[in-house]
Amino acid sequence: MTQAISTASQSAQATQPIDSAKPWHCIQVTRDGDVEWLSLSRPDNFNALNLALTQELYDYFGSLPDRQDVRVVVMRGLGRHFCAGYDLEDVDQLTVSLDQGLRLQRQLSAVVLRMRRCPQPIVGLLQGAACGGGFALALGCDVRFAAPNARMNVAMAKIGLTGCDMGISYFLPRAVGPAIAAELMYTGRFVNAERALRIGLVNDVVPEDKLAETAKELVQEMLAMSPVGLRLTKDGLAMAQETSNLATVMALEDRGQAMCFEAFMKEGVAAFREKRAPNYGASR
Structure with a gap:
């Protein structure tokens, strides 16, 4: 769970936030018919996961099973990156005690569980860094499209943790096979968009300014x-x-x-x- 820096830019889709009984601070949720566009909204921090963002993702995905009005979710990150991993400014919260660390770790993992348990397909749009916890979020999506500048890795392996985190050890070998999963999980090695497409991590690589359009085309077929x-x-x-x-x-x-x-x-x-x-x- 760490941050990674790459030089990338993203054109955000201009839509209006939907009305919500609970105001969001770290995510934006916009509506387009039967589709909701969920945007990680900490661009100045590369959309890194912190306690507040994790809580909002947990709440949002937990609300979806009861919502018949939403049929598909498109998930993306505002700014230059999809999600650079866990915010290292928040890391002290994980090391206070074993009990607190485990509780917070399980909430992170529960976000991905809720992504997989919600009945709506999730389309992930990746640009820039999709690292550590951001890589786990990407793997939790049903379909993934990447911009040419996307870079992914199991970043936890580089900061003293295991490479098994937030469902990565479940999803990654199913996506790319056990040998490539072992390579990535044992090293934290980066995968660029070209290789990600070749090994089956993403469905397609498209220009960054075409990510939203590509998602819309697929979503219309789903609908x-x-x-x-x-x-x-x-x-x-x-x-x-x-x-x-x-x-x-x-x-x-x-x-x-x-x-x-x-x-x-x-x-x-x-x-x-x-x-x-x-x-x-x-x-x-």
């Missing part, structure tokens, strides 16, 4: 799925990665399909035959 179908697909994909039992996975798939038959399939088939966009709102 063409039925609301419940999209949520159950994320749930099913996650469960399939966590079990090696084919029968269990198929039982979950069967349940999800049956739940969508009556509610959405008739409209989906009609729209396909008529070569039009489906109106799943009318079929709920």
Whole structure:
């Protein structure tokens, strides 16, 4: 959990913050139809994680399972970097005592757990540093697009900690295989955008000023799925990665399909035959 510096710039999308009962200070949440754009908003600190930012991310992702109005989340960092890791100005909070350190560490990890447990797909847009805890946040996203200047690493390995943190030891070998994961986790070695694409860490590398546009295009395709179908697909994909039992996975798939038959399939088939966009709102 450390900061990394690179020379990068980002063009932020101009949208208006949504009204919220709880004001955010370290994140910005903007609305575009059924999509929310979540921006880490500590650009002067390279969006490094501190106690306040961690709490707001924990609260935001914890609210999503009960929100039917949000179907997809796009996550990004304002300024030059996605997230440079844990703010070293806050590191003393982790070393007060074993009890406090473990409590704060578990809250950091719980952010990623909540990202994976929320039913909305999360699209991550990476520029500049995505290091340490920022790398963990990126791995917690379902899809990742990177700018050419993106640099990622398991930064914890370089400051006396283990390379196993915030789910990295779970997600990284599943993304790139155990050998490359071992290389990165044992050394803290940086991965640039080109290699990240080659080894499967990111879905694509696009110019920084095209990140938002690329996300919008993908999100529109996601929104063409039925609301419940999209949520159950994320749930099913996650469960399939966590079990090696084919029968269990198929039982979950069967349940999800049956739940969508009556509610959405008739409209989906009609729209396909008529070569039009489906109106799943009318079929709920």
